[in-house]
Amino acid sequence: MAARIQIPREARRGEVIEVRILIQHPMETGYRHDDVGHLIKRNVINALSCRYDGVEVFRADLSSGISANPYVQFYTVAEASGNLEFSWIDDEGERGSERQSIVVRG
């Protein structure tokens, strides 16, 4: 599962930063049928979380109402230099993760 993360490379301590993530995933709803009429099993990313230096700063429970290749954006406060690490899991148990570092000054 490919993913892209975007956060500022650098920030001032206490600055509110924008965090964006885009994950490649079909987000199969479970309501569609294949060419021969069989129901396609639901397979969506059901949990997505983000840890900032080990501390969870964001969590979302996604469901079949979210489009394919989900895009999530949120804000957090830059407290210290470190890593933002995303991890997620889909209905089939496949896990993905992606991390990016930030330098905090001041």
Added chain:
Amino acid sequence: MRFAGLALAAAALAAGAAHAEERAIPPGELKSGSAFLGSDLHALQNDEFANPGMLWVERGAKLWSEPAGKKNLACASCHKDASIRGVAASYPKIDKASGKLFNLEGRVNACRVDRQGAEPFRYESEDMLAITAYVARQSLGAPIVARIDGAARAHFEAGRAAYHLRRGQMNLSCAQCHDAQWGKRLLSETISQGHPNAYPAYRMEWQTMGSLERRLRACLSGIRAEMLPYGSQEYLDLELFLAWRAQGLPIETPGVRR
């Protein structure tokens, strides 16, 4: 003297009429498909991070430098990045070696088979979409240039005929919507001019990336006409005509469309 002037005027008029007949939409009125989008999709396309098509471009960038096939060559082994800038804007074009008309997919597969000794990519496979999206992205902003002289002329004429052919249960040609009715409403949608400059593109309806031919097939299905197999000659010819029709429009790949 007066007679000669009249004759000249008549000749100019005839030339003007022929020109107008040739180009249904004058260059000054050309509008990319993005001009028919809502502000949300327009913003999504222009957001280099959030544009979901960039997932394929990124994958394409990896494929570009990954050695493949019996000869263990990557695209990047032969092509330096600067040399493919603007190249996609001139497709479809005649391949000098075979004399055949190639779209970008055809070019990629010819390289894979002949130069890399690798299996060709299937149309609409993730790899094909990724590599064509990556290559087209290197031409971002480059104006489409279609050459219709020489060996391309016959393909151009066939493409023009295909574009104007009424087909399917609805008995519609491409021209009836995209030349004669663009800008008007079709149910909740605004009819676009039908230009190819954003493909491969990410379509909301598909929830994924797709090639220009997939888009052509969607139109054909919409008018209840027969869909041809991917890579068929009629599609290639039509792609050349579409490129000529869109001459000058900038490449937007990966476009975001409804």
